[in-house]
Amino acid sequence: MITGVPDESQVYLNGAFMRIGEAHVSVLDRGFIFGDGIYEVVPVYNGHAFRMKEHLDRLDRSLKALRIEPPFDRAGWIDLIEQLVARAAQPTCFVYLQITRGVAKRDHAFPTTPVVPTVFGMTTAFVPPGRAVRENGMTAIGIADERWLHCEIKSVSLLGNVLAKQQAVDAGADEVIQFRDGFLTEGSSTNIWVVKNGTLSGPPKNNLILEGIRYGLVAELAAEAGIPFEMRPIGQAEVAAADELLLTSATKEVLPIVTFDGQPVGTGRPGAVYAALRAAYDARIAAL
Numbered sequence: 001m002i003t004g005v006p007d008e009s010q011v012y013l014n015g016a017f018m019r020i021g022e023a024h025v026s027v028l029d030r031g032f033i034f035g036d037g038i039y040e041v042v043p044v045y046n047g048h049a050f051r052m053k054e055h056l057d058r059l060d061r062s063l064k065a066l067r068i069e070p071p072f073d074r075a076g077w078i079d080l081i082e083q084l085v086a087r088a089a090q091p092t093c094f095v096y097l098q099i100t101r102g103v104a105k106r107d108h109a110f111p112t113t114p115v116v117p118t119v120f121g122m123t124t125a126f127v128p129p130g131r132a133v134r135e136n137g138m139t140a141i142g143i144a145d146e147r148w149l150h151c152e153i154k155s156v157s158l159l160g161n162v163l164a165k166q167q168a169v170d171a172g173a174d175e176v177i178q179f180r181d182g183f184l185t186e187g188s189s190t191n192i193w194v195v196k197n198g199t200l201s202g203p204p205k206n207n208l209i210l211e212g213i214r215y216g217l218v219a220e221l222a223a224e225a226g227i228p229f230e231m232r233p234i235g236q237a238e239v240a241a242a243d244e245l246l247l248t249s250a251t252k253e254v255l256p257i258v259t260f261d262g263q264p265v266g267t268g269r270p271g272a273v274y275a276a277l278r279a280a281y282d283a284r285i286a287a288l
Contacts, residue, residue, distance in 0.1 A: 010087040012080060012121035017087065020122065029118050031100030034108070035157030037118070038062035039098040042081060043126060043250045047091040048288035049081060054213045059097065062154045067110070068101055071117050080121055088123040094250065097121045098156060129253055134278065137258030137270050138174040138247065142236065143167050145178035145185045145208070152207045164188040175247060177239060177260065184234040185209050187247055192257075193218065195244035195266075195273045199228040214248035221280040227273055244271035254281050 010017045013025070030036035040059040043050045056077050063070050072080065081095050102115035147160030165188035168176045175187045184203050186192055191212040194201045200222050205211045222229040239245065243266040245257035254277050256270035 009089045009123055010084075012084060012119070014116075014119055017083070023120070025118060025120070026103045028103050028106065029100055030102060030104060030115075031098070031118060031156055033106055035155065035159075036066070037098060037100030037156045038066060038068070038154050039096065039156050040154060041250050042095040042097070044085055044088075044091070044093050044095060044123075045128075045285050045288055047085060049085070049095070050285065050288065051213050051217065052078065052081070054216060058154060058211070058213065059099075061152075063099065065150070065153045066101070066155075068099060068117055071099060071119050084121050084123050090125060092126050092128070093123040094126045095121065095123055100156070126251070129255055133255060135270065137256040139172075139259045140175045140177045140187070140245070140247075140257045141168060141171050141173045141261055142239070143176045143178055145180040147178075150207055151185070151210050152205075154210060161188045175257070177245075177257075179236045179239075180208055182236050184236065184239055186212075187249075190247040190249040190252060191215055191218075192239075193246040193248065194234055194239055194242045195246070195271060196238065196242055198243075198273065199230065200246075200273055200277075201229075201234055202231050203234055204231045212248055213250065214254065217281075217284070218248060218254070218277065221277050221284075225276040225280055227276060242266065244273050246274055246277070254278055 011020050011023050013023045025032065040055055042052060042055045056074060060070065084095050098120045100118045102117045104111040104115050143164060164176050164178060168174060168188065175190060177187060177192050178185045184192060186209045191202065191214065203209055219229055240260065245260060245265045246254060247257055248254045256274040258265055258268050258270065
């Protein structure tokens, strides 16, 4: 048994459903050899996928960036996700999709003969953030962003993110906040938001960050709650002086960061902007 993937859950691999232990990929798959592939994670609440269109839009963008021909059209992806959810051990879960360029002779250049992409899908258990972390918040440290320059692609090449996350673990923190040339980018697997004087700010969408699906959602929720919102370059000093810091991701939803580099953020407690966004986020989930 693989942690988080019960034996009774079925995974999808290249046209067939099977138990996780029965799924095998060639060692010459370019995803294994080069990290030549992309992935997507869709949260599912009570059997209902959340922001499905936005997740599939990003999947299409990532495939296009790697010049991998989409193995399915939109209806095909939706059908695959629905079949995975129907086979899941529980109705609240994540659907993980991974597409690589496929199996080919090891060569850095793209294969010159047609290659069939490898398509893998599975569900994993999802326990939404509980009351304690919502009320007490998370901790973060600042580090230099040393990843590559195409973070907008949701690539399976995640070594930079792995090393960043381990820095948080080694420091006893929950997450890192990364800076490139003195400006905020993102966490190891989260988007980071800054609140000052009631205004919510996030870094501009560009190649230095992965545009999380909650990126557009946060803008929508801020508008609904009457919270001023802007996307702009944010300096490291602004992050350190923030009234509130928030993080968002599919797994964390929206959560407050209450300490940064060992110092309290604002009052050291979750703030009013977080509370408004959290309530609005919960309302969206309840409406599924």
